[in-house]
Amino acid sequence: MQYSKKVLQHFTKPHNQGVMKNPSGVGMVGNPVCGDLMKIYISVKKDKQKGEYIKDIKFETLGCASAIATSSMVTDLAKGKTIEEAMEITRNDVADALDGLPPIKMHCSNLADEALHEAIKDYRKSLIKN
Amino acid sequence: MTKPIYLDYAATTPVDKEVLQAMLPYFCENFGNAMSIHSFGQEAMQAVDQARQNMADFFSCTPSEVIFTSGATESNNLAVKGVLKAYYAQASKNLLKPHIITSLFEHHCVLDSVRAVEKEGLAEVTYLRPDKNGLVRVTDLEKAIQSNTIFISIMYVNNEIGTVQPIGKIGKLVKKINTTRGAQVFPIVFHTDATQAINYFDCHVETLGVHLLSMSAHKIYGPKGVGALYIKKGTPIRKVQDGGDQEYKMRAGTHNVTGIVGLGKAIELVQKNQAKENKKIQLLRDHLIEKVLTEIPQVRLNGSKTHRSPNNTNFSFASVEGEGLLLSLDMEQISCSTGSACSSGALSASHVLLSIGLRPEEAHGSLRMTIGKFTTKAEINTTVKKLKIILTRLRKISGSVLDEYYAKK
Numbered sequence: 001m002q003y004s005k006k007v008l009q010h011f012t013k014p015h016n017q018g019v020m021k022n023p024s025g026v027g028m029v030g031n032p033v034c035g036d037l038m039k040i041y042i043s044v045k046k047d048k049q050k051g052e053y054i055k056d057i058k059f060e061t062l063g064c065a066s067a068i069a070t071s072s073m074v075t076d077l078a079k080g081k082t083i084e085e086a087m088e089i090t091r092n093d094v095a096d097a098l099d100g101l102p103p104i105k106m107h108c109s110n111l112a113d114e115a116l117h118e119a120i121k122d123y124r125k126s127l128i129k130n
Numbered sequence: 131m132t133k134p135i136y137l138d139y140a141a142t143t144p145v146d147k148e149v150l151q152a153m154l155p156y157f158c159e160n161f162g163n164a165m166s167i168h169s170f171g172q173e174a175m176q177a178v179d180q181a182r183q184n185m186a187d188f189f190s191c192t193p194s195e196v197i198f199t200s201g202a203t204e205s206n207n208l209a210v211k212g213v214l215k216a217y218y219a220q221a222s223k224n225l226l227k228p229h230i231i232t233s234l235f236e237h238h239c240v241l242d243s244v245r246a247v248e249k250e251g252l253a254e255v256t257y258l259r260p261d262k263n264g265l266v267r268v269t270d271l272e273k274a275i276q277s278n279t280i281f282i283s284i285m286y287v288n289n290e291i292g293t294v295q296p297i298g299k300i301g302k303l304v305k306k307i308n309t310t311r312g313a314q315v316f317p318i319v320f321h322t323d324a325t326q327a328i329n330y331f332d333c334h335v336e337t338l339g340v341h342l343l344s345m346s347a348h349k350i351y352g353p354k355g356v357g358a359l360y361i362k363k364g365t366p367i368r369k370v371q372d373g374g375d376q377e378y379k380m381r382a383g384t385h386n387v388t389g390i391v392g393l394g395k396a397i398e399l400v401q402k403n404q405a406k407e408n409k410k411i412q413l414l415r416d417h418l419i420e421k422v423l424t425e426i427p428q429v430r431l432n433g434s435k436t437h438r439s440p441n442n443t444n445f446s447f448a449s450v451e452g453e454g455l456l457l458s459l460d461m462e463q464i465s466c467s468t469g470s471a472c473s474s475g476a477l478s479a480s481h482v483l484l485s486i487g488l489r490p491e492e493a494h495g496s497l498r499m500t501i502g503k504f505t506t507k508a509e510i511n512t513t514v515k516k517l518k519i520i521l522t523r524l525r526k527i528s529g530s531v532l533d534e535y536y537a538k539k
Binding site: 003008011012014017018019028031032033034035036037038039060061062063064065067068 | 449450451453457458461470471489490491494527528529532534535
Protein backbone atom coordinates (compact mmCIF):
# COMPACT_ATOMS: atom_id res chain seq x y z
CA MET A 1 0.00 0.00 0.00
CA GLN A 2 1.62 3.20 -1.11
CA TYR A 3 0.44 6.34 0.61
CA SER A 4 1.44 9.83 -0.46
CA LYS A 5 3.71 11.87 1.79
CA LYS A 6 0.76 14.09 2.64
CA VAL A 7 -1.35 11.16 3.82
CA LEU A 8 1.47 10.02 6.07
CA GLN A 9 1.94 13.55 7.42
CA HIS A 10 -1.74 13.86 8.30
CA PHE A 11 -1.75 10.36 9.75
CA THR A 12 1.22 10.97 12.03
CA LYS A 13 0.35 14.56 12.93
CA PRO A 14 -3.35 15.05 12.34
CA HIS A 15 -4.81 18.55 12.44
CA ASN A 16 -7.83 19.53 14.56
CA GLN A 17 -7.92 16.22 16.37
CA GLY A 18 -9.84 16.01 19.61
CA VAL A 19 -13.18 16.50 21.29
CA MET A 20 -15.22 19.71 21.21
CA LYS A 21 -17.32 20.82 24.12
CA ASN A 22 -20.74 22.28 23.23
CA PRO A 23 -20.45 21.87 19.45
CA SER A 24 -23.04 23.41 17.10
CA GLY A 25 -23.30 20.10 15.27
CA VAL A 26 -21.91 16.58 15.32
CA GLY A 27 -21.73 13.98 12.55
CA MET A 28 -20.71 10.37 12.84
CA VAL A 29 -20.39 7.93 9.93
CA GLY A 30 -18.95 4.50 9.22
CA ASN A 31 -19.35 1.18 10.97
CA PRO A 32 -17.15 -1.28 12.82
CA VAL A 33 -17.62 -4.00 10.18
CA CYS A 34 -15.63 -1.99 7.67
CA GLY A 35 -13.35 -0.83 10.43
CA ASP A 36 -13.78 2.92 10.10
CA LEU A 37 -15.76 5.24 12.37
CA MET A 38 -15.48 9.00 12.03
CA LYS A 39 -16.91 11.74 14.17
CA ILE A 40 -16.77 15.43 13.29
CA TYR A 41 -17.67 18.30 15.62
CA ILE A 42 -18.32 21.79 14.27
CA SER A 43 -18.70 25.14 15.92
CA VAL A 44 -20.73 27.50 13.70
CA LYS A 45 -20.59 31.26 14.07
CA LYS A 46 -22.30 34.05 12.19
CA ASP A 47 -20.42 36.75 10.35
CA LYS A 48 -22.09 39.83 8.88
CA GLN A 49 -20.42 39.42 5.51
CA LYS A 50 -19.98 35.65 5.18
CA GLY A 51 -23.05 34.50 7.06
CA GLU A 52 -22.84 31.19 8.94
CA TYR A 53 -19.37 29.71 8.84
CA ILE A 54 -17.36 26.98 10.52
CA LYS A 55 -15.29 28.71 13.13
CA ASP A 56 -13.87 25.60 14.68
CA ILE A 57 -13.85 21.93 13.82
CA LYS A 58 -12.56 18.78 15.51
CA PHE A 59 -12.52 15.10 14.69
CA GLU A 60 -12.16 11.69 16.32
CA THR A 61 -11.57 8.67 14.13
CA LEU A 62 -11.18 4.96 14.63
CA GLY A 63 -9.72 3.63 11.40
CA CYS A 64 -6.77 3.06 9.15
CA ALA A 65 -4.15 5.61 8.16
CA SER A 66 -6.21 6.98 5.30
CA ALA A 67 -9.31 7.27 7.51
CA ILE A 68 -7.32 9.40 9.93
CA ALA A 69 -5.64 11.42 7.18
CA THR A 70 -8.90 12.15 5.35
CA SER A 71 -10.53 13.21 8.62
CA SER A 72 -7.67 15.57 9.31
CA MET A 73 -7.77 16.96 5.77
CA VAL A 74 -11.50 17.56 5.73
CA THR A 75 -11.19 19.63 8.89
CA ASP A 76 -8.50 21.74 7.20
CA LEU A 77 -10.67 22.19 4.12
CA ALA A 78 -13.79 23.09 6.06
CA LYS A 79 -12.35 25.41 8.66
CA GLY A 80 -13.36 29.01 7.98
CA LYS A 81 -15.72 28.05 5.15
CA THR A 82 -19.40 28.97 5.17
CA ILE A 83 -21.63 26.02 5.82
CA GLU A 84 -22.87 26.19 2.22
CA GLU A 85 -19.31 25.99 0.96
CA ALA A 86 -18.52 23.18 3.39
CA MET A 87 -21.53 21.20 2.09
CA GLU A 88 -19.89 21.29 -1.35
CA ILE A 89 -16.70 19.55 -0.21
CA THR A 90 -16.50 16.10 -1.81
CA ARG A 91 -14.43 13.02 -1.17
CA ASN A 92 -12.51 13.77 -4.35
CA ASP A 93 -11.59 17.20 -2.97
CA VAL A 94 -10.28 15.47 0.16
CA ALA A 95 -8.33 12.88 -1.81
CA ASP A 96 -6.90 15.52 -4.16
CA ALA A 97 -5.78 17.68 -1.25
CA LEU A 98 -3.91 14.64 0.09
CA ASP A 99 -2.18 14.13 -3.29
CA GLY A 100 -4.36 11.10 -3.94
CA LEU A 101 -5.32 7.90 -2.14
CA PRO A 102 -4.71 4.28 -3.13
CA PRO A 103 -7.73 3.20 -5.26
CA ILE A 104 -9.07 0.72 -2.70
CA LYS A 105 -9.11 3.46 -0.06
CA MET A 106 -11.24 5.83 -2.12
CA HIS A 107 -14.45 4.23 -0.99
CA CYS A 108 -13.86 2.40 2.25
CA SER A 109 -12.04 5.00 4.27
CA ASN A 110 -12.77 8.26 2.53
CA LEU A 111 -15.91 9.08 4.49
CA ALA A 112 -14.74 12.27 6.11
CA ASP A 113 -16.79 14.48 3.78
CA GLU A 114 -19.91 12.59 4.82
CA ALA A 115 -19.14 13.08 8.49
CA LEU A 116 -18.73 16.80 7.84
CA HIS A 117 -22.03 16.98 5.94
CA GLU A 118 -23.77 15.07 8.73
CA ALA A 119 -22.44 17.53 11.28
CA ILE A 120 -23.79 20.45 9.22
CA LYS A 121 -27.19 18.75 8.87
CA ASP A 122 -27.17 18.14 12.61
CA TYR A 123 -26.52 21.83 13.15
CA ARG A 124 -29.35 22.81 10.80
CA LYS A 125 -31.70 20.41 12.53
CA SER A 126 -30.87 21.94 15.89
CA LEU A 127 -31.82 25.37 14.49
CA ILE A 128 -35.25 24.11 13.51
CA LYS A 129 -35.79 22.58 16.93
CA ASN A 130 -34.90 25.81 18.69
CA MET B 131 20.49 3.85 12.37
CA THR B 132 19.12 1.01 14.49
CA LYS B 133 18.61 -2.43 13.04
CA PRO B 134 15.06 -3.11 11.86
CA ILE B 135 13.04 -5.52 14.01
CA TYR B 136 11.39 -8.35 12.11
CA LEU B 137 8.45 -9.97 13.87
CA ASP B 138 6.71 -11.57 10.93
CA TYR B 139 8.33 -15.01 10.78
CA ALA B 140 4.95 -16.62 10.05
CA ALA B 141 4.84 -14.64 6.80
CA THR B 142 8.29 -15.69 5.75
CA THR B 143 11.76 -16.30 7.14
CA PRO B 144 15.22 -15.23 6.00
CA VAL B 145 17.22 -17.91 4.22
CA ASP B 146 19.70 -19.49 6.63
CA LYS B 147 23.28 -18.87 5.50
CA GLU B 148 23.99 -22.62 5.60
CA VAL B 149 21.04 -23.17 3.31
CA LEU B 150 22.29 -20.54 0.89
CA GLN B 151 25.77 -22.11 0.86
CA ALA B 152 24.26 -25.49 0.03
CA MET B 153 22.31 -23.97 -2.87
CA LEU B 154 25.05 -21.87 -4.47
CA PRO B 155 26.90 -24.60 -6.43
CA TYR B 156 23.68 -25.50 -8.24
CA PHE B 157 23.24 -22.16 -9.96
CA CYS B 158 26.30 -21.78 -12.19
CA GLU B 159 28.40 -24.94 -11.88
CA ASN B 160 26.11 -27.92 -11.30
CA PHE B 161 23.29 -26.41 -13.28
CA GLY B 162 22.12 -29.58 -15.01
CA ASN B 163 18.52 -30.58 -15.64
CA ALA B 164 17.85 -33.41 -13.23
CA MET B 165 16.02 -35.32 -15.99
CA SER B 166 19.06 -35.36 -18.32
CA ILE B 167 21.06 -38.57 -18.37
CA HIS B 168 24.49 -36.97 -18.84
CA SER B 169 26.72 -36.22 -15.89
CA PHE B 170 25.37 -32.70 -15.43
CA GLY B 171 21.91 -34.13 -15.09
CA GLN B 172 23.06 -36.94 -12.83
CA GLU B 173 24.73 -34.50 -10.52
CA ALA B 174 21.56 -32.47 -10.26
CA MET B 175 19.46 -35.59 -9.71
CA GLN B 176 21.79 -36.72 -6.95
CA ALA B 177 21.25 -33.41 -5.17
CA VAL B 178 17.47 -33.74 -5.58
CA ASP B 179 17.64 -37.32 -4.25
CA GLN B 180 19.64 -36.20 -1.23
CA ALA B 181 17.07 -33.49 -0.48
CA ARG B 182 14.28 -36.04 -0.85
CA GLN B 183 16.08 -38.32 1.57
CA ASN B 184 16.35 -35.50 4.11
CA MET B 185 12.62 -34.89 3.76
CA ALA B 186 11.90 -38.59 4.20
CA ASP B 187 14.06 -38.68 7.34
CA PHE B 188 12.19 -35.74 8.78
CA PHE B 189 8.71 -37.08 8.04
CA SER B 190 9.61 -40.73 8.69
CA CYS B 191 8.42 -41.82 5.30
CA THR B 192 10.05 -43.24 2.18
CA PRO B 193 11.67 -40.86 -0.32
CA SER B 194 9.21 -41.87 -3.03
CA GLU B 195 6.39 -40.45 -0.89
CA VAL B 196 7.79 -36.91 -1.16
CA ILE B 197 6.80 -34.75 -4.12
CA PHE B 198 8.53 -31.43 -4.62
CA THR B 199 6.29 -28.55 -5.65
CA SER B 200 6.51 -24.78 -5.89
CA GLY B 201 5.24 -24.36 -2.33
CA ALA B 202 2.35 -25.05 0.00
CA THR B 203 -0.21 -23.31 -2.22
CA GLU B 204 0.53 -25.71 -5.05
CA SER B 205 0.70 -28.67 -2.66
CA ASN B 206 -2.71 -27.79 -1.22
CA ASN B 207 -4.24 -27.33 -4.66
CA LEU B 208 -2.82 -30.67 -5.77
CA ALA B 209 -4.13 -32.38 -2.62
CA VAL B 210 -7.72 -31.12 -2.98
CA LYS B 211 -8.04 -31.34 -6.74
CA GLY B 212 -5.89 -34.43 -7.20
CA VAL B 213 -7.92 -36.57 -4.80
CA LEU B 214 -11.17 -35.41 -6.35
CA LYS B 215 -9.80 -36.30 -9.78
CA ALA B 216 -8.95 -39.78 -8.54
CA TYR B 217 -12.47 -40.14 -7.18
CA TYR B 218 -14.05 -39.29 -10.53
CA ALA B 219 -11.60 -41.58 -12.33
CA GLN B 220 -13.19 -44.63 -10.71
CA ALA B 221 -14.73 -47.14 -13.09
CA SER B 222 -18.17 -47.08 -11.49
CA LYS B 223 -20.75 -45.05 -13.38
CA ASN B 224 -23.05 -44.33 -10.44
CA LEU B 225 -20.73 -42.19 -8.39
CA LEU B 226 -22.28 -40.21 -5.56
CA LYS B 227 -21.31 -36.59 -5.29
CA PRO B 228 -18.39 -36.73 -2.88
CA HIS B 229 -18.22 -34.86 0.40
CA ILE B 230 -15.30 -32.81 1.72
CA ILE B 231 -14.74 -31.58 5.27
CA THR B 232 -12.49 -28.67 6.10
CA SER B 233 -12.45 -25.83 8.60
CA LEU B 234 -13.48 -22.21 8.28
CA PHE B 235 -10.05 -20.96 9.22
CA GLU B 236 -7.86 -22.81 6.77
CA HIS B 237 -5.41 -20.85 4.69
CA HIS B 238 -7.02 -19.28 1.62
CA CYS B 239 -5.26 -21.69 -0.73
CA VAL B 240 -7.12 -24.62 0.86
CA LEU B 241 -10.41 -22.77 1.29
CA ASP B 242 -10.38 -21.40 -2.24
CA SER B 243 -9.46 -24.79 -3.73
CA VAL B 244 -12.35 -26.41 -1.85
CA ARG B 245 -14.73 -23.60 -2.80
CA ALA B 246 -13.67 -23.93 -6.42
CA VAL B 247 -14.60 -27.63 -6.64
CA GLU B 248 -17.79 -26.92 -4.69
CA LYS B 249 -18.74 -24.19 -7.15
CA GLU B 250 -18.05 -26.49 -10.09
CA GLY B 251 -20.54 -28.91 -8.56
CA LEU B 252 -17.90 -31.59 -8.07
CA ALA B 253 -18.26 -31.89 -4.30
CA GLU B 254 -20.33 -30.83 -1.32
CA VAL B 255 -18.44 -29.29 1.53
CA THR B 256 -18.79 -28.98 5.30
CA TYR B 257 -16.85 -26.09 6.82
CA LEU B 258 -16.23 -26.74 10.51
CA ARG B 259 -16.25 -23.76 12.84
CA PRO B 260 -13.38 -23.88 15.33
CA ASP B 261 -14.14 -23.13 18.98
CA LYS B 262 -13.43 -19.74 20.52
CA ASN B 263 -9.92 -20.83 21.43
CA GLY B 264 -9.17 -21.59 17.80
CA LEU B 265 -9.35 -25.36 17.98
CA VAL B 266 -11.26 -27.71 15.72
CA ARG B 267 -13.21 -30.21 17.82
CA VAL B 268 -12.74 -33.83 16.84
CA THR B 269 -16.34 -34.53 17.92
CA ASP B 270 -17.61 -31.91 15.43
CA LEU B 271 -15.56 -33.49 12.72
CA GLU B 272 -16.77 -36.99 13.57
CA LYS B 273 -20.38 -35.82 13.37
CA ALA B 274 -19.77 -34.25 9.96
CA ILE B 275 -18.45 -37.45 8.38
CA GLN B 276 -20.87 -39.06 5.92
CA SER B 277 -20.72 -42.23 3.87
CA ASN B 278 -19.66 -40.15 0.84
CA THR B 279 -16.94 -38.23 2.68
CA ILE B 280 -13.70 -38.73 0.79
CA PHE B 281 -11.47 -35.86 1.84
CA ILE B 282 -10.69 -34.06 5.08
CA SER B 283 -8.33 -31.12 5.20
CA ILE B 284 -7.44 -29.60 8.57
CA MET B 285 -4.36 -27.46 9.06
CA TYR B 286 -1.78 -28.46 11.64
CA VAL B 287 -1.03 -24.98 12.99
CA ASN B 288 -3.14 -21.96 12.16
CA ASN B 289 -1.08 -19.30 10.43
CA GLU B 290 -2.70 -16.30 12.12
CA ILE B 291 -3.32 -17.40 15.70
CA GLY B 292 -0.86 -20.29 15.91
CA THR B 293 -3.31 -22.74 17.44
CA VAL B 294 -2.39 -26.41 17.12
CA GLN B 295 -5.05 -28.74 15.78
CA PRO B 296 -5.54 -32.32 16.99
CA ILE B 297 -4.14 -33.89 13.83
CA GLY B 298 -3.09 -37.17 15.47
CA LYS B 299 -6.57 -37.69 16.93
CA ILE B 300 -8.23 -36.95 13.61
CA GLY B 301 -5.78 -39.34 11.94
CA LYS B 302 -6.82 -42.14 14.30
CA LEU B 303 -10.49 -41.45 13.68
CA VAL B 304 -10.01 -41.51 9.91
CA LYS B 305 -8.04 -44.74 10.11
CA LYS B 306 -10.83 -46.38 12.13
CA ILE B 307 -13.49 -45.33 9.62
CA ASN B 308 -11.41 -46.40 6.65
CA THR B 309 -10.90 -49.83 8.20
CA THR B 310 -14.65 -50.35 8.57
CA ARG B 311 -15.27 -49.05 5.04
CA GLY B 312 -13.09 -51.78 3.60
CA ALA B 313 -10.76 -51.75 0.63
CA GLN B 314 -13.48 -51.70 -2.04
CA VAL B 315 -14.84 -48.32 -1.05
CA PHE B 316 -13.06 -45.02 -1.77
CA PRO B 317 -11.36 -44.13 1.52
CA ILE B 318 -11.32 -40.87 3.40
CA VAL B 319 -8.11 -39.13 2.46
CA PHE B 320 -6.79 -37.03 5.33
CA HIS B 321 -4.74 -34.00 4.39
CA THR B 322 -3.02 -31.48 6.62
CA ASP B 323 -1.46 -28.19 5.67
CA ALA B 324 1.56 -28.29 7.98
CA THR B 325 3.22 -25.15 6.64
CA GLN B 326 3.37 -23.43 10.04
CA ALA B 327 4.11 -26.62 11.99
CA ILE B 328 7.36 -27.89 10.51
CA ASN B 329 9.65 -25.73 12.66
CA TYR B 330 8.09 -26.68 15.96
CA PHE B 331 6.03 -29.85 15.93
CA ASP B 332 6.26 -33.58 15.50
CA CYS B 333 5.73 -34.25 11.82
CA HIS B 334 6.11 -38.02 11.70
CA VAL B 335 3.42 -38.88 9.25
CA GLU B 336 2.56 -42.20 10.86
CA THR B 337 2.01 -40.57 14.25
CA LEU B 338 -0.18 -37.96 12.59
CA GLY B 339 -2.07 -40.53 10.54
CA VAL B 340 -2.19 -38.32 7.47
CA HIS B 341 -2.26 -39.37 3.82
CA LEU B 342 -1.18 -35.98 2.55
CA LEU B 343 0.86 -33.22 4.12
CA SER B 344 1.78 -29.85 2.60
CA MET B 345 4.69 -27.59 3.44
CA SER B 346 6.73 -24.67 2.17
CA ALA B 347 10.48 -24.07 2.35
CA HIS B 348 10.39 -20.33 2.97
CA LYS B 349 8.74 -20.75 6.38
CA ILE B 350 11.68 -22.83 7.62
CA TYR B 351 14.60 -20.58 6.62
CA GLY B 352 14.67 -22.02 3.11
CA PRO B 353 14.12 -20.29 -0.24
CA LYS B 354 10.80 -19.09 -1.64
CA GLY B 355 9.12 -20.89 -4.52
CA VAL B 356 9.66 -24.46 -3.36
CA GLY B 357 7.76 -26.82 -1.11
CA ALA B 358 6.53 -30.36 -0.94
CA LEU B 359 3.54 -32.63 -0.68
CA TYR B 360 3.90 -35.88 1.22
CA ILE B 361 1.74 -38.53 -0.43
CA LYS B 362 1.33 -41.76 1.51
CA LYS B 363 1.90 -44.76 -0.72
CA GLY B 364 -1.39 -46.02 -2.15
CA THR B 365 -3.33 -42.78 -1.66
CA PRO B 366 -5.84 -42.23 -4.47
CA ILE B 367 -4.64 -39.00 -6.09
CA ARG B 368 -4.05 -37.88 -9.68
CA LYS B 369 -1.72 -35.25 -11.01
CA VAL B 370 -3.23 -31.92 -12.00
CA GLN B 371 -0.28 -30.47 -13.92
CA ASP B 372 0.59 -32.20 -17.18
CA GLY B 373 3.98 -32.35 -18.85
CA GLY B 374 7.14 -34.28 -18.09
CA ASP B 375 7.57 -37.35 -15.93
CA GLN B 376 9.15 -35.58 -12.98
CA GLU B 377 8.28 -36.38 -9.37
CA TYR B 378 7.00 -39.93 -9.98
CA LYS B 379 4.70 -38.45 -12.65
CA MET B 380 2.82 -36.52 -9.97
CA ARG B 381 4.12 -33.06 -10.76
CA ALA B 382 5.36 -32.14 -14.21
CA GLY B 383 7.94 -29.41 -14.66
CA THR B 384 11.72 -29.12 -14.56
CA HIS B 385 13.04 -29.60 -11.06
CA ASN B 386 13.79 -26.40 -9.19
CA VAL B 387 17.13 -27.93 -8.25
CA THR B 388 18.54 -24.99 -6.27
CA GLY B 389 15.26 -24.59 -4.42
CA ILE B 390 14.96 -28.30 -3.69
CA VAL B 391 18.56 -28.40 -2.42
CA GLY B 392 17.74 -25.42 -0.19
CA LEU B 393 14.63 -27.11 1.15
CA GLY B 394 16.63 -30.29 1.81
CA LYS B 395 19.19 -28.34 3.80
CA ALA B 396 16.55 -26.31 5.64
CA ILE B 397 14.68 -29.41 6.78
CA GLU B 398 17.96 -31.00 7.89
CA LEU B 399 18.66 -27.94 10.05
CA VAL B 400 15.18 -28.03 11.54
CA GLN B 401 15.65 -31.64 12.51
CA LYS B 402 19.06 -30.93 14.02
CA ASN B 403 18.16 -27.78 15.97
CA GLN B 404 14.45 -28.12 16.65
CA ALA B 405 14.58 -29.03 20.33
CA LYS B 406 17.03 -26.27 21.21
CA GLU B 407 15.38 -23.54 19.11
CA ASN B 408 11.88 -24.38 20.30
CA LYS B 409 12.73 -23.79 23.92
CA LYS B 410 14.45 -20.47 23.29
CA ILE B 411 11.67 -19.20 21.04
CA GLN B 412 8.91 -20.23 23.40
CA LEU B 413 10.58 -18.38 26.29
CA LEU B 414 10.77 -15.22 24.18
CA ARG B 415 7.17 -15.67 23.07
CA ASP B 416 5.98 -16.04 26.67
CA HIS B 417 7.94 -12.95 27.63
CA LEU B 418 6.23 -11.00 24.84
CA ILE B 419 2.76 -12.23 25.79
CA GLU B 420 3.25 -11.43 29.44
CA LYS B 421 4.63 -7.98 28.77
CA VAL B 422 1.80 -7.02 26.43
CA LEU B 423 -0.95 -8.39 28.66
CA THR B 424 0.39 -6.74 31.82
CA GLU B 425 1.65 -3.43 30.45
CA ILE B 426 -1.05 -2.58 27.94
CA PRO B 427 -4.69 -2.01 28.91
CA GLN B 428 -7.69 -3.28 26.92
CA VAL B 429 -5.97 -6.08 25.10
CA ARG B 430 -6.77 -9.73 24.50
CA LEU B 431 -4.72 -12.66 23.27
CA ASN B 432 -6.45 -14.38 20.37
CA GLY B 433 -6.35 -18.15 20.32
CA SER B 434 -5.52 -20.73 22.96
CA LYS B 435 -2.54 -19.91 25.13
CA THR B 436 -1.60 -23.54 25.67
CA HIS B 437 -2.35 -25.23 22.34
CA ARG B 438 -0.22 -22.72 20.52
CA SER B 439 2.85 -22.58 18.32
CA PRO B 440 5.91 -21.42 20.30
CA ASN B 441 6.53 -18.54 17.90
CA ASN B 442 3.06 -17.00 17.64
CA THR B 443 1.33 -14.10 19.35
CA ASN B 444 -1.88 -12.48 18.16
CA PHE B 445 -3.49 -9.66 20.12
CA SER B 446 -6.54 -7.45 19.68
CA PHE B 447 -6.29 -3.92 21.00
CA ALA B 448 -9.55 -2.09 21.71
CA SER B 449 -10.26 1.15 19.83
CA VAL B 450 -7.39 0.76 17.42
CA GLU B 451 -7.33 -0.26 13.78
CA GLY B 452 -4.58 -2.62 12.68
CA GLU B 453 -3.37 -0.96 9.52
CA GLY B 454 -2.59 2.31 11.27
CA LEU B 455 -0.92 0.32 14.00
CA LEU B 456 1.16 -1.62 11.48
CA LEU B 457 2.15 1.51 9.61
CA SER B 458 3.14 3.27 12.83
CA LEU B 459 5.25 0.29 13.87
CA ASP B 460 6.82 0.19 10.42
CA MET B 461 7.82 3.84 10.81
CA GLU B 462 9.72 2.65 13.89
CA GLN B 463 11.25 -0.12 11.75
CA ILE B 464 9.23 -2.87 13.39
CA SER B 465 7.54 -5.34 11.01
CA CYS B 466 4.43 -7.25 12.08
CA SER B 467 1.12 -8.29 10.57
CA THR B 468 -2.59 -7.65 11.19
CA GLY B 469 -5.98 -9.21 10.52
CA SER B 470 -7.41 -5.85 9.57
CA ALA B 471 -9.12 -5.66 6.20
CA CYS B 472 -7.41 -2.38 5.42
CA SER B 473 -3.95 -3.85 5.36
CA SER B 474 -4.66 -6.73 3.03
CA GLY B 475 -6.42 -5.10 0.15
CA ALA B 476 -9.38 -7.33 0.90
CA LEU B 477 -12.64 -5.83 2.02
CA SER B 478 -13.30 -7.79 5.18
CA ALA B 479 -11.43 -8.54 8.35
CA SER B 480 -9.48 -11.76 8.92
CA HIS B 481 -11.63 -14.84 8.28
CA VAL B 482 -9.62 -16.63 10.96
CA LEU B 483 -10.40 -14.14 13.72
CA LEU B 484 -14.05 -13.88 12.68
CA SER B 485 -14.33 -17.70 12.67
CA ILE B 486 -13.35 -17.87 16.36
CA GLY B 487 -16.04 -15.34 17.24
CA LEU B 488 -14.26 -12.00 17.32
CA ARG B 489 -16.33 -8.93 16.49
CA PRO B 490 -15.18 -7.20 13.29
CA GLU B 491 -13.61 -4.29 15.20
CA GLU B 492 -11.64 -6.77 17.32
CA ALA B 493 -10.36 -8.40 14.17
CA HIS B 494 -9.53 -5.00 12.66
CA GLY B 495 -7.64 -4.14 15.84
CA SER B 496 -5.47 -7.24 15.76
CA LEU B 497 -1.72 -7.49 15.63
CA ARG B 498 0.22 -10.66 14.90
CA MET B 499 3.81 -10.77 16.06
CA THR B 500 5.61 -13.98 15.17
CA ILE B 501 9.15 -14.55 16.31
CA GLY B 502 11.94 -16.70 14.96
CA LYS B 503 15.41 -17.94 15.60
CA PHE B 504 17.02 -14.54 15.12
CA THR B 505 14.69 -12.65 17.50
CA THR B 506 16.23 -11.24 20.69
CA LYS B 507 14.80 -10.26 24.03
CA ALA B 508 16.01 -6.68 23.52
CA GLU B 509 14.00 -6.53 20.28
CA ILE B 510 10.87 -7.66 22.09
CA ASN B 511 11.36 -5.10 24.84
CA THR B 512 11.86 -2.31 22.28
CA THR B 513 8.78 -3.42 20.40
CA VAL B 514 6.53 -3.36 23.45
CA LYS B 515 7.89 0.05 24.44
CA LYS B 516 7.12 1.52 20.99
CA LEU B 517 3.81 -0.30 20.84
CA LYS B 518 2.66 1.39 24.03
CA ILE B 519 3.44 4.86 22.67
CA ILE B 520 1.72 4.13 19.35
CA LEU B 521 -1.39 2.68 20.99
CA THR B 522 -1.74 5.70 23.25
CA ARG B 523 -1.55 8.00 20.24
CA LEU B 524 -4.05 6.03 18.13
CA ARG B 525 -6.45 5.57 21.05
CA LYS B 526 -6.44 9.32 21.64
CA ILE B 527 -7.39 9.86 17.98
CA SER B 528 -10.23 7.34 18.14
CA GLY B 529 -11.54 8.71 21.45
CA SER B 530 -14.76 6.97 22.38
CA VAL B 531 -16.34 6.71 18.92
CA LEU B 532 -16.74 2.97 19.16
CA ASP B 533 -18.63 3.10 22.46
CA GLU B 534 -20.80 5.90 21.13
CA TYR B 535 -21.56 3.89 18.02
CA TYR B 536 -22.82 0.98 20.12
CA ALA B 537 -24.66 3.28 22.53
CA LYS B 538 -26.66 4.66 19.59
CA LYS B 539 -27.53 1.20 18.27
